[in-house]
Amino acid sequence: QVQLQESGPGLVKPSQTLSLTCTVSGGSITYGDYCWIWIRQPAGRGLESIGRVCTGGNTVYIPSLRSRVTISVDASKNQFSLKLNSVTAADTAVYYCARTRPYGVGDLIDSWGQGTLVTVSS
Amino acid sequence: DIQMTQSPSSLSASVGDRVTITCRASQDIANYLAWFQQKPGKAPKSLILAATTLESGVPSRFSGSGSGTDFTLTITNLQPEDFATYYCQHYNHYPHTFGQGTKLEIK
Numbered sequence: 001q002v003q004l005q006e007s008g009p010g011l012v013k014p015s016q017t018l019s020l021t022c023t024v025s026g027g028s029i030t031y032g033d034y035c036w037i038w039i040r041q042p043a044g045r046g047l048e049s050i051g052r053v054c055t056g057g058n059t060v061y062i063p064s065l066r067s068r069v070t071i072s073v074d075a076s077k078n079q080f081s082l083k084l085n086s087v088t089a090a091d092t093a094v095y096y097c098a099r100t101r102p103y104g105v106g107d108l109i110d111s112w113g114q115g116t117l118v119t120v121s122s
Numbered sequence: 123d124i125q126m127t128q129s130p131s132s133l134s135a136s137v138g139d140r141v142t143i144t145c146r147a148s149q150d151i152a153n154y155l156a157w158f159q160q161k162p163g164k165a166p167k168s169l170i171l172a173a174t175t176l177e178s179g180v181p182s183r184f185s186g187s188g189s190g191t192d193f194t195l196t197i198t199n200l201q202p203e204d205f206a207t208y209y210c211q212h213y214n215h216y217p218h219t220f221g222q223g224t225k226l227e228i229k
Contacts, residue, residue, distance in 0.1 A: 035216075047166065047209060047220040062217045063123075096165055103171070106154045106214040112165040 002027040004097050004113035012091075012120050018084040022097030022113055029078045030055060035100045035107055036080045038071060040093040041115075048093075052100070053080055087120045094118075124148050124212050128221030134229040139200045143224045145193045145210035154214030157186055157195045160223075161206045169208075170195065202228075 008020035022036070029036065037052040051061035053071045061069050070083045084091060094115040100107040125148040135141050145155065153173040158166035168177050170186040173193055183198045197204055205228050210221040 046222045047211075049217040049219065052216060060216050100213075103213065104154065106212075107216070108156065108171055108213050109168065109211075109218075115165050 002099060002111050004099065004111055006095060006097050006113045006116040008116060008118070010117055010119060012087055012118060013122050014088055014120055015086055018082070018087050018091060018118055018120070020082045020095055020097075020116065020118070021079050022081070024078045024080070024099075029073060029080060030075045033102050036071075036073065037098050037100060037109070038082045039096045039098060040091075041096070042090075042093040047096075050082065050084075050095075089120050092118065092120045123217055124151060124214075124219055126210055126212055126219050126221040128208075128210055128224050130224060131222065132225040132227065134227050135200055136229045137200055137202060140196065140198045141200060141226065142197075143195045143208055143210075143226075145188075145195070145221050147191045147193075147212055150190050151212045151214045153189045154212055155186075155188070155193050156211045156213055157184075158209045158211065158220075159204075159206045160209065166209060197226075200226075 003025045005023045012018045035052045035054040038050040041047050051071045053059045068085050073080045094117050096115045097113040098109050099111040101110050127146045129144050155173040157170040160166040169180050174186045185196045187194050207223045207225045209223050
């Protein structure tokens with residue numbers, strides 16, 4: 001069973017870059033027809049997809065964050081990462097990494113990290 | 123993007139009650155609908171996929187129905203551990219979007 005674990009700074013200053021890493025264990029990040037995704041959840045609010053990178057390297061980002069976000073894979077470390085630049089207080093949230101697998105014409109989340117809180121504050 | 127609208131946003135019920143949560147998609151998503159349960163400080167847990175299929179280990183008091191644009195999650199004989207927040211999510215294409223959540227509280 002694959003396991004995911006987020007890591008990175010819990011505090012980021014406004015206008016700087018938020019950088020998080022998701023370490024994958026129990027399976028290779030480059031094997032299989034999976035996508036590796038980031039989701040965030042502001043305190044007391046709902047879940048928001050951020051973007052994904054799929055095996056093979058193609059990435060998709062949600063339109064509202066597309067100009068600020070990069071998701072990439074480091075196969076040598078079995079990790080994928082999230083970089084979100086020019087952050088503001090509105091980016092304060094719990095950030096989850098997760099994996100999706102193909103299901104019919106879509107793809108289904110089948111594993112989640114435990115989440116990590118990132119606060120944007122000076 | 124597809125919008126997912128859940129109702130109600132909060133719900134009070136007692137142990138042993140039956141509750142229903144609804145989710146409406148802004149366009150036809152066939153049965154590409156999942157339901158998640160989230161407890162404070164925890165990642166969401168998948169309950170139902172393909173609108174009606176229970177994940178392994180999920181109690182049979184949970185059930186899902188619907189297709190196209192209208193879906194429901196029903197919990198019968200509520201147990202203390204069921205008080206949590208529930209989210210629907212479509213997954214037929216990316217970006218996946220979630221409903222805004224339904225917080226189920228003890229009356």
